[in-house]
Amino acid sequence: MKKRLIFLFVFILVVAVYFLQRESLPTYSPSRDYIDLEAELVEQFILAKDSSVIELPAGHFLFSQSLSLDNKSHLTVKGQGMDKTVLSFKGQSSGAEGIKITNSQNIVLEDFAIEDAVGDNLKISDSDSVVMRRIRSAWTGEVSVQNGAYALYPVLSSNVLIEECEAIGSSDAGIYVGQSKNVIIRNNKAFYNVAGIESENSTNVEIYGNEAYENTSGLLIFNLPELTVYGSNVNAHHNKIYNNNLTNFAVKGSIVSAVPKGAGVIIMATKDVKFHNNIIEDHKTVNLAVVSYEIFAADEDELGQETLASEAQARGLRAIESDYKEDESYNPYPGRVSIHDNTFSNANFLPTFSNEFGLLWLLKNKASIPDIAYDGIISPDGSLQDDEHRLCVRNNSNASFVYLDASHDFEGFTSDRTPFDCKLNE
Amino acid sequence: MSKKRKGLEKISLIVIALIALTSCGQKEDKRTAPVARKANIALKTNTIETNALKQLSDYGFFKGQLAQLNPNENVYPYAINTPLFSDYAQKARFIYLPKGKQMDFKPNGPMDFEDGAILIKNFYYPNDERNPDAGRRIIETRLLIKEKGAWNPLNYLWNEDQTDAELDYVGKTMAVDWVNSEGKTKKLDYVVPNLNQCKNCHNANNKIVPIGPTAAQLNQRYRSLQEDINQLDYFKKLGILKGLSTAEAQDKMPIWNDVLTGSVEERAKAYLDANCAHCHSAQGSAKNAGLYLNYHENDQRRRGVFKPPIAAGKGSGDHQYDIVPGKPEESIFMYRMISNDPAIRMPEIGRSVVHQEGVDLLQQYIKGLVEESF
Numbered sequence: 012m013k014k015r016l017i018f019l020f021v022f023i024l025v026v027a028v029y030f031l032q033r034e035s036l037p038t039y040s041p042s043r044d045y046i047d048l049e050a051e052l053v054e055q056f057i058l059a060k061d062s063s064v065i066e067l068p069a070g071h072f073l074f075s076q077s078l079s080l081d082n083k084s085h086l087t088v089k090g091q092g093m094d095k096t097v098l099s100f101k102g103q104s105s106g107a108e109g110i111k112i113t114n115s116q117n118i119v120l121e122d123f124a125i126e127d128a129v130g131d132n133l134k135i136s137d138s139d140s141v142v143m144r145r146i147r148s149a150w151t152g153e154v155s156v157q158n159g160a161y162a163l164y165p166v167l168s169s170n171v172l173i174e175e176c177e178a179i180g181s182s183d184a185g186i187y188v189g190q191s192k193n194v195i196i197r198n199n200k201a202f203y204n205v206a207g208i209e210s211e212n213s214t215n216v217e218i219y220g221n222e223a224y225e226n227t228s229g230l231l232i233f234n235l236p237e238l239t240v241y242g243s244n245v246n247a248h249h250n251k252i253y254n255n256n257l258t259n260f261a262v263k264g265s266i267v268s269a270v271p272k273g274a275g276v277i278i279m280a281t282k283d284v285k286f287h288n289n290i291i292e293d294h295k296t297v298n299l300a301v302v303s304y305e306i307f308a309a310d311e312d313e314l315g316q317e318t319l320a321s322e323a324q325a326r327g328l329r330a331i332e333s334d335y336k337e338d339e340s341y342n343p344y345p346g347r348v349s350i351h352d353n354t355f356s357n358a359n360f361l362p363t364f365s366n367e368f369g370l371l372w373l374l375k376n377k378a379s380i381p382d383i384a385y386d387g388i389i390s391p392d393g394s395l396q397d398d399e400h401r402l403c404v405r406n407n408s409n410a411s412f413v414y415l416d417a418s419h420d421f422e423g424f425t426s427d428r429t430p431f432d433c434k435l436n437e
Numbered sequence: 438m439s440k441k442r443k444g445l446e447k448i449s450l451i452v453i454a455l456i457a458l459t460s461c462g463q464k465e466d467k468r469t470a471p472v473a474r475k476a477n478i479a480l481k482t483n484t485i486e487t488n489a490l491k492q493l494s495d496y497g498f499f500k501g502q503l504a505q506l507n508p509n510e511n512v513y514p515y516a517i518n519t520p521l522f523s524d525y526a527q528k529a530r531f532i533y534l535p536k537g538k539q540m541d542f543k544p545n546g547p548m549d550f551e552d553g554a555i556l557i558k559n560f561y562y563p564n565d566e567r568n569p570d571a572g573r574r575i576i577e578t579r580l581l582i583k584e585k586g587a588w589n590p591l592n593y594l595w596n597e598d599q600t601d602a603e604l605d606y607v608g609k610t611m612a613v614d615w616v617n618s619e620g621k622t623k624k625l626d627y628v629v630p631n632l633n634q635c636k637n638c639h640n641a642n643n644k645i646v647p648i649g650p651t652a653a654q655l656n657q658r659y660r661s662l663q664e665d666i667n668q669l670d671y672f673k674k675l676g677i678l679k680g681l682s683t684a685e686a687q688d689k690m691p692i693w694n695d696v697l698t699g700s701v702e703e704r705a706k707a708y709l710d711a712n713c714a715h716c717h718s719a720q721g722s723a724k725n726a727g728l729y730l731n732y733h734e735n736d737q738r739r740r741g742v743f744k745p746p747i748a749a750g751k752g753s754g755d756h757q758y759d760i761v762p763g764k765p766e767e768s769i770f771m772y773r774m775i776s777n778d779p780a781i782r783m784p785e786i787g788r789s790v791v792h793q794e795g796v797d798l799l800q801q802y803i804k805g806l807v808e809e810s811f
Contacts, residue, residue, distance in 0.1 A: 045473035051480055053607045057632050058484035066481050073473035076608065079633035082643075102470025104610070105628050107785050113636075113722070114643045127467070129780040136725070137643055150467075157467040159780065167725055190725060237727050238747060263755040265746070 036258065037203045037225060038153045039179050045073040045099060052098075053078060061085055067123055069095040077106030077128075084116040090123025093147035093177070101127035101151075108134045109148075109159075112141070121145050131161040140170045150180035154203050156260050158182040162204065165191055167240070174198050182260055183267050184209035185226070188216065190240040196221060205261040206231050206270060207252075210245055212238050218247040227272045229255040229291075234280040235266060236304065236341040243282040252276055253292035256363070271296045271366035273359075280304040282399075284348045285436055292356050295363040297381055298410075299350065301402060303388040304343035306417050344389050349403045349435040355382035355410040371415070375424045382410035385431070386417040395430065403433040468778070493578050493593040493602035498533060498557060504575055504599040506559055511536055513677065514661040515668060517654035518690040518698070519707040521715075521784075522792040523560060524627055525617070526576065530649065531557040534677055540650075542669075542680035544687060547647040548655075556581040556647055565616040576613065577629050578602050581639065581647055588645040590635035606632045625790050634786050641720035648715050653688040653732065690732060694794060705802030706732050708795055712784060728759060741770060742806065752781050762806035765799070774799060 049072070055065050056078045067090040078098065080086065090096030100109040107130030112118060114137050121144040125132040132148040135141050148162035162178035165171045166189040173194075178185025178201040185204035188194050189211045198220040201207035207223030209231040210216045216232075223229035229252035232245050252275050261268040270277065273295030278284050279302050291298040362369035362380045372378060389400045404412060412431070416423030490496060493503065500509045506529050508514060513532045520528060533555040534540070541549035550556075558579045565571040578593045593602035594609060608631035614624040639645045652669065659668040669687065672678035681687075691699030693708040709717075710732040716723035717730045726747050729739045738744050741759030746752065746769055754772035761767040773783035774796050782788065 043471070045471055046476045046478070047473035048476065048478055048480075050607055051478075053631060055480060055482070055484060057606050058487075060483050060485050063483035065483065068478050068480070070476070070478065073471065075470065075610070076631070079631070081633045081636050099471075102468055103779060104470070104626075104789075105608075105779060105786065106634070107780050111633075113633075129468070129778070136722075152467060155467060235747075237744075239725060239727065262753055265753060 036153050036155075036260075039149055039151055039203060041097075041151060043071045043097065043099065043151075046070045048072050049074050049076070056080055056088075059083055059086055063087075064089055067091070067096045067098070071097040071099060073099050073101065074109075075102070075104050077103070077108045077111050079106075079108075079111045079113070080115055080118065081112075082114045083112075083118065086115070086117070087119040087121070088123075089119075089121050092122050093124045093145055096123035097126060098123060099126040100129065100132075103129050107131070110134070111136075113137055116140055118142070119144065123147075124149065125162075127151055128159045130159050131164045132159060133163050134161065135165040135171075136167050138165070138168045141165060141168055141172070143171075143173045143176055145175045147177040147179070148185075149177070150182075152180075154180050154182075154257070154260055156182055156262055158260075160184075160265075161187040162201075163187065164189065165194070167191065169193050171195070172197075177201070178207070179203050181205065182262065183265060184211075184231070185223075186221075187211065188213050190238055190242070191216075201229075202226060203257065205257075205259055205267045207255065209233060209267075210242070211235060212240050212242040214240075214242045214244055216242070216245045218245065219249045221250045223250070223252045224254050225257055226255045227257045227259045227261070227267070228270045228274045228277060229253070229294075230276045231267070231270070232276075232278045232281050232284055233266070234282075234304075234342075236338045236343065241341065245281060245283070246285045247276075248285070248288045251290045251292075253290070254294070256293075256295045271363075271368055273297070273363050273366075274368075275299055277302065278345055278348055280343045280345055281348075282342070282346045283436070284345070286348070286350045287352045287437070289353045291353060291382070293358045295359050295380065296366060296368050297384045298355050298357060299353075299382065300368075300384045300386070301345050301348055301350075302384075302386040303345060304341075305388050306386045306415075342390075344393075344400060345402070346400045347398065347435060348401070349437060350383060350407060351403070351405050351434075351437060353407045353410070355407055357382065371421070375421060376413055376426065379411070381413040381426070383407070383412045384415060385413070386415045387423070388418045401433070401435055402431050403435040404428055404431045405434065489591055489604055491604050493595075496533075496555070498531065498555075503601055504595075506531075506575075512557070513672070513675070515650065515655065516657065516660045517649045517711075518657055519654070519693040519704075519711040520649070521711050521787065522795055523787055524625055524790055525615075525623065525792075526560040526562060526627065527573075529559040529561065531559075532650070532677075533557060539677050539679045540672065542652070542678055544652050547650050548652075548678070550583050550647075552583050552585065554583045556650070558649075562613050562615040566618040567616065567620065574613070574615075575599060575602070576611065576627060577605075579635065581645070588639070588647065590632060590639060590645060592629065592632065592635065594629060605629065608632075608634065628786075628789055630786060637722055637786065638715045640715075640722050641718075651690075653690040654711075656684050656687050656689040657692075693798060701798070701801045701805055705798055706730075708798055712795070716784070741768075752783070754781065760803055760806065762808040763804060765803040768803050770799060770803065771796070 062085040064087045069091040109125045109128030109132040112135040117140045119142040124147040150158035158180050160183035162181045162185045164187045169192040171194045173196045176199045181204040184206035185201035186208045191213045194216040196218045201223045202225045205227045207226035207229045211233045256273040275291045275294040276299040362372045412428040413426050498512050501507050535553040538551050560577050561573045561575040563573045575595045580591045582589050594605040595602040609629045610626050613627045655668050659671045667684040669684035673681045691703045691707045693704045709730040713730040717728045744759045756769045759769045765771045776782045
């Protein structure tokens with residue numbers, strides 16, 4: 012009898028553990044019938060004539076190597092629609108990207124899907140005047156750390172337009188614009204990614220009409236140290252960013268692996284940011300955070316539950332200090348950030364306790380999730396009122412606000428928005 | 438009662454087994470290539486018509502049997518100190534200079550060439566590394582041709598009979614085997630690069646450039662002669678190199694696997710220069726990563742020491758830094774050198790197997806770095 016009970020107990024335990032661990036990770040599983048037209052299409056790409064169109068037929072085409080365009084101009088690659096023309100790199104053995112475009116000008120990519128590259132699905136570097144239109148870039152199956160990093164990745168490029176695209180399942184960022192200039196990201200959808208949309212070290216970026224949902228974080232406006240180019244002047248408006256609470260499945264060590272799940276929007280270390288007329292909803296950590304590189308780079312693991320404030324802060328700062336010495340041209344603080352006329356709401360009553368911010372809200376904010384949080388870390392000899400550090404928050408319906416005062420062990424933590432009730436660059 | 442219990446246990450076991458099976462099934466390996474069917478789909482072609490020569494023999498680089506690679510006039514064999522690892526393929530290198538043309542000596546970077554110059558690199562596997570007379574199989578011949586002030590890459594694929602090689606733009610994967618120096622039969626899938634992959638490595642500030650023929654790489658005994666003469670000095674003597682004082686006054690790249698030519702650190706730096714720096718330099722394709730591995734780069738952080746990854750993605754392998762002094766097992770460098778996964782491995786192209794001897798050298802190098810000195 013006793014044996015039987017133990018057996019039953021073990022049985023129930025196994026079943027319970029199984030169902031509990033089966034965290035419902037989202038899955039994108041379109042049905043596919045792969046066609047091998049690899050040699051012909053690779054040749055079309057490599058030997059494409061300038062001022063011509065590469066017409067991709069309908070079908071699901073499988074490749075074992077990257078497709079690449081180098082040093083082309085006025086070239087259009089056109090499919091028969093993102094549901095009809097699929098370029099799949101599933102199981103590729105050569106090259107890290109799906110499509111790689113380098114040193115090119117006036118390139119238009121439209122109406123096809125890119126899937127399952129081992130690295131980035133579409134990487135465009137050192138190019139000028141590039142359009143991505145109605146491209147669906149996805150990793151199929153359940154989201155996983157095995158998925159490639161970036162779905163749509165223009166980098167070190169200028170005059171970039173990304174519109175009506177979809178980014179699905181990136182283990183880093185879906186729509187990721189890095190170290191580029193004059194960029195428009197509009198009317199796209201990003202879901203099941205770690206970061207839905209990310210502007211990194213880019214200048215003159217307009218992000219509007221996009222929808223980001225069911226990512227770990229919806230929108231990141233980042234400026235990172237030790238890169239060849241720094242960014243500023245980002246205008247994000249009329250986007251809908253909601254329910255980005257997906258478990259972070261990024262590779263540890265990558266910058267987005269430090270993004271807490273349930274952070275709708277993070278503006279980090281970027282100057283001249285306008286964020287207005289957006290709808291931000293239902294995030295379990297914070298709807299929007301404005302932070303310096305310092306607080307962001309503080310490793311999650313080092314912020315234990317008991318060492319919420321000072322210790323972690325000190326450690327985080329120390330870890331980063333060496334970066335500054337090396338990189339004098341980098342400014343780790345956000346500034347001239349204007350957040351106005353947005354609509355915030357949150358259906359979650361309790362924050363997630365999976366990260367230090369949730370715990371901070373529990374201790375300091377009556378366990379309520381703020382709509383807007385500002386870490387308040389500025390340069391040591393500066394003041395919040397300096398033009399360089401200015402943050403203005405106004406007219407965001409009834410958005411709740413917290414100032415963390417993170418550089419003083421959260422001593423000045425307050426939900427008083429008055430010092431930030433100002434107008435800037437509107 | 439006892440029967441009932443057994444029944445229950447059985448059912449439970451079956452359920453557990455089923456769960457175990459289904460949960461294993463869920464973790465499908467995303468890296469497996471599915472099967473694709475062949476289909477006849479006509480493409481509208483918009484491709485460039487090139488006037489490139491179709492056969493390698495059309496150039497007349499070699500006399501007699503082509504596969505003997507016996508150079509004609511104005512074709513000069515050369516060798517470099519530390520080559521790029523290319524899946525254990527061996528390389529026979531030649532410079533073609535139109536009659537009367539010279540190379541212009543440059544102390545740093547590759548020599549300067551005039552229009553008409555062609556760099557010729559043949560990739561081959563000896564049938565038996567222990568026995569040079571056992572023959573070889575030449576896979577491909579890569580050319581860099583200087584025309585109108587710019588370099589253009591072209592690639593020629595050798596036929597089965599080794600009678601000629603044909604122009605190829607799209608690359609190919611082919612099975613090769615050979616017996617290595619230890620008498621072991623080795624097999625691998627050799628990947629011939631496509632045209633754009635050539636450009637990916639031969640790229641400095643978005644211009645195509647030669648990589649190998651630098652002063653430091655050429656600075657060695659001329660191997661094609663019995664006579665003990667330095668390669669650079671010999672080229673000067675031949676009248677095909679101008680502007681050189683003496684080879685002795687120039688930099689010399691250590692030979693990565695010859696302990697007499699440098700310390701572990703020097704040879705590791707030479708290895709990194711040859712295998713990584715064509716992309717990982719301020720001018721190369723990977724400049725956005727901020728990792729510079731040129732032989733003369735002395736900034737340890739730029740060389741990777743305690744440098745966090747920028748664009749490594751899953752290539753970081755959950756490690757924090759490119760190099761952790763003294764700890765190869767925690768260094769991203771090693772993680773990427775010992776991986777064959779196309780998303781992780783470095784170099785990204787040109788290698789499909791691990792270069793164990795190179796890995797050993799880098800292990801030694803990282804082990805020998807002392808943390809306190811950084």
